[in-house]
Amino acid sequence: MTPAARVQAAIECLDRIASGAAAEQVLTDWGRRSRYAGSKDRAAVRDHVFDALRQWRSSAVLGGSESGRGRMIGLLRASGIDPETLFTGERFAPEPLSDAERAAGAAPEGAAAWDLPDWLARRFTDDLGDEAETAAQALRHRAPVTLRVNRLKTTLEAARADLSAEGIETEPNPRAPLALTVTSNPRRVAQSAAYQDGRVELQDASSQAIVAALPLKPGARVLDYCAGGGGKALAMAAETGGRIDCHDAAPRRMADLPARAARAGADLRIVPAPEGTYDLVLCDAPCSGSGTWRRAPEAKWRLSPGDLDDLLTVQAEILDRAATLVGPGGALAYATCSILSAENSSQIKSFLDRNPKWERGDELRFLPDHAGDGFYLCVLFCR
Numbered sequence: 038m039t040p041a042a043r044v045q046a047a048i049e050c051l052d053r054i055a056s057g058a059a060a061e062q063v064l065t066d067w068g069r070r071s072r073y074a075g076s077k078d079r080a081a082v083r084d085h086v087f088d089a090l091r092q093w094r095s096s097a098v099l100g101g102s103e104s105g106r107g108r109m110i111g112l113l114r115a116s117g118i119d120p121e122t123l124f125t126g127e128r129f130a131p132e133p134l135s136d137a138e139r140a141a142g143a144a145p146e147g148a149a150a151w152d153l154p155d156w157l158a159r160r161f162t163d164d165l166g167d168e169a170e171t172a173a174q175a176l177r178h179r180a181p182v183t184l185r186v187n188r189l190k191t192t193l194e195a196a197r198a199d200l201s202a203e204g205i206e207t208e209p210n211p212r213a214p215l216a217l218t219v220t221s222n223p224r225r226v227a228q229s230a231a232y233q234d235g236r237v238e239l240q241d242a243s244s245q246a247i248v249a250a251l252p253l254k255p256g257a258r259v260l261d262y263c264a265g266g267g268g269k270a271l272a273m274a275a276e277t278g279g280r281i282d283c284h285d286a287a288p289r290r291m292a293d294l295p296a297r298a299a300r301a302g303a304d305l306r307i308v309p310a311p312e313g314t315y316d317l318v319l320c321d322a323p324c325s326g327s328g329t330w331r332r333a334p335e336a337k338w339r340l341s342p343g344d345l346d347d348l349l350t351v352q353a354e355i356l357d358r359a360a361t362l363v364g365p366g367g368a369l370a371y372a373t374c375s376i377l378s379a380e381n382s383s384q385i386k387s388f389l390d391r392n393p394k395w396e397r398g399d400e401l402r403f404l405p406d407h408a409g410d411g412f413y414l415c416v417l418f419c420r
């Protein structure tokens with residue numbers, strides 16, 4: 038496909054997404070219909086679609102229309118590319134710009150320039166103050182691809198050399214001791230031998246830093262209460278070298294855990310109904326995902342104030358239940374990939390108000406930036 042044909046394909050996908058379809062489904066449908074598209078074409082169309090989702094509001098303002106066509110015009114203008122070079126009307130390319138389209142479009146301002154819904158732009162300002170704009174801007178751009186070196190199988194330097202031999206260059210990421218930022222050929226990672234045999238895992242550096250900050254001791258009884266796909270459970274298993282019990286309210290989310298554990302050489306045990314007590318219970322709670330919206334940009338447009346209220350209720354219930362599973366001298370760790378205070382420090386304050394025997398230990402907060410995603414951690418101890 039030509040670059041222009043890829044833009045036209047993205048326009049068609051964006052129109053379907055604007056009418057309510059989920060981006061992944063739209064891209065899957067397009068891929069099925071477009072047998073002629075090679076892997077580079079698919080990756081390029083996907084990149085256009087996700088770039089537009091990250092900049093959904095500003096691209097429409099800059100392109101002068103909320104259509105897929107308008108958004109692609111805006112996106113190209115924002116990257117300094119003259120849309121006329123791709124909107125040529127040649128075979129499979131978008132039609133040339135009309136006079137009206139040429140004249141339309143303005144510089145986005147306010148919440149549109151931050152690419153946030155109005156209510157979230159106000160929240161960002163209230164919660165993050167001077168850092169709000171930087172955080173919002175970070176969410177408008179692609180996330181770094183980051184690996185965690187699995188210390189159960191290799192070392193940082195050996196993993197770097199192995200990846201390099203497969204054409205994947207990396208740099209140590211200062212946010213976490215075993216984090217490597219991929220600097221070339223990120224799309225080769227999933228097929229690389231180092232990934233396939235569990236020497237490295239894909240994991241954001243802030244997520245790794247959260248695990249590195251947990252009070253994990255060798256031999257400790259550890260429960261991952263919201264284990265999901267097991268990213269943190271695998272990292273904890275590598276940290277302690279011991280077993281990690283894994284629970285999730287939606288067990289199907291843990292379907293890949295046994296295979297991932299086998300690949301990583303990690304000892305994970307699925308525990309449908311945790312009982313007894315643990316030295317550490319991690320609640321990596323369901324949240325708005327606001328610290329990771331550059332990876333899942335649809336979520337920032339779909340989240341409503343009501344959804345956020347529902348999440349706050351679930352998070353509080355999880356904390357209260359998980360606290361009962363912590364043994365004497367143990368710790369309860371609460372983490373989110375959110376940067377909203379309501380889900381983080383305010384949630385902890387409410388927990389401490391409800392549970393006066395508990396006290397706050399270490400707290401970590403990351404905003405999304407070049408090193409990693411936005412994350413929050415608070416470790417709690419029972420007096």
Ligand SMILES: C[S@@+](CC[C@H](N)C(=O)[O-])C[C@H]1O[C@@H](n2cnc3c(N)ncnc32)[C@H](O)[C@@H]1O
Pocket residue numbers: 262263264265266267268269270284285286287290321322323324351355
């Ligand atoms: C942020 S995700 C976990 C991500 C995972 N820890 C990782 O690192 O890959 C939150 C998980 O919490 C689970 N969850 C939601 N409500 C829950 C509840 N009441 N109790 C336990 N888990 C819950 C969800 O199914 C989801 O898998």
